[in-house]
Amino acid sequence: MIAVIDYGMGNLHSVRSALVMVGADDVVLTRDPAVLRASERIVLPGVGAFGECAKNLRASGIVEALEEEVMTKKKPMLGICVGMQVLATEGHEMGVHAGLGWIPGAVDPLPVKDLPVPHVGWNEVIHDGTHPMLKGIKSGATLYFVHSYAFVPEDPSVVAATCDYGGAFTAAIARDNIFATQFHPEKSQQDGLRLLETFLSWNP
Numbered sequence: 066m067i068a069v070i071d072y073g074m075g076n077l078h079s080v081r082s083a084l085v086m087v088g089a090d091d092v093v094l095t096r097d098p099a100v101l102r103a104s105e106r107i108v109l110p111g112v113g114a115f116g117e118c119a120k121n122l123r124a125s126g127i128v129e130a131l132e133e134e135v136m137t138k139k140k141p142m143l144g145i146c147v148g149m150q151v152l153a154t155e156g157h158e159m160g161v162h163a164g165l166g167w168i169p170g171a172v173d174p175l176p177v178k179d180l181p182v183p184h185v186g187w188n189e190v191i192h193d194g195t196h197p198m199l200k201g202i203k204s205g206a207t208l209y210f211v212h213s214y215a216f217v218p219e220d221p222s223v224v225a226a227t228c229d230y231g232g233a234f235t236a237a238i239a240r241d242n243i244f245a246t247q248f249h250p251e252k253s254q255q256d257g258l259r260l261l262e263t264f265l266s267w268n269p
Contacts, residue, residue: 066091067265068104072125074118075110075148076251083251084108087262098130106264107131107140109245111147115156115172115214118147119164128165135243136167143264144245149238150216152245158214168240170218177231183213184230190248192226192237198244198263199226199237206256208236208248215247242269 069080071094081092093100101107109131111118122128135142144152153164156172164172175182187207192199215234218224225244226237237246244264250257 066093066100066104067106067108068101069094069108069110070101070122070125070127070131070148071096072118072121072127074113074121075145076112076249077110079251080108080110080145083258083261084265087258087265089265096125096127098127101127101130101134104134105140107135107142108145108264109142109148109151110145111149111151112211113147115147115150115158115164116160116162119151119156119162122151122165132165132167139242139269141264141267141269142243142245143261144243145251146212146247146249149245149247150214152238152243153216153218156214167243168218168223168238169220170216172214172216175213175215175230175232175234180231183211185211188228188230188248190226190228190236196225196237196239196244198239198260198267200263201259202256208246208250208253208256210248212247244269 150172153170225239228236250260
């Protein structure tokens with residue numbers, strides 16, 4: 066079973082539909098700690114402001130169970146968009162907001178001057194081909210983004226892919242059993258679906 070965390074801040078049905086499309090036969094939208102503990106894999110989506118997402122996630126009552134399953138039991142987890150950003154120590158959007166702190170770093174405004182913000186649309190994702198979650202996705206493939214802020218990790222070795230929009234920013238992070246993307250794989254057509262399909266069998 067794949068648990069897609071429902072805390073009111075994500076494209077839940079789009080994510081679930083995309084996972085089913087690539088072969089997942091048991092995808093549950095949940096905020097129930099018992100369901101989370103029974104799952105084999107976890108997806109943490111997110112859309113909107115960092116502070117609101119962090120607040121809603123904590124209000125859902127599942128942070129303790131989520132931390133136990135991901136950080137202690139090491140279940141594979143995929144974070145998407147703000148679901149990646151909230152893994153950081155803090156976010157700097159209309160103030161300073163505490164994240165989960167699982168991957169030290171901050172979420173800062175995109176480094177742009179003369180380009181529209183938010184960054185919306187297709188853009189090239191660059192990676193070195195070493196992470197198994199990116200298998201079959203060529204470096205330079207275009208994937209779909211919708212965001213105004215970017216994750217700046219303290220440890221650059223967790224950066225699995227980058228993108229350039231007025232400057233380079235983190236497009237994906239990876240550490241142990243956690244893989245997370247700033248882009249939306251559920252909206253990124255074949256390459257995005259390929260990543261979701263790989264997640265179904267990823268054994269970090």
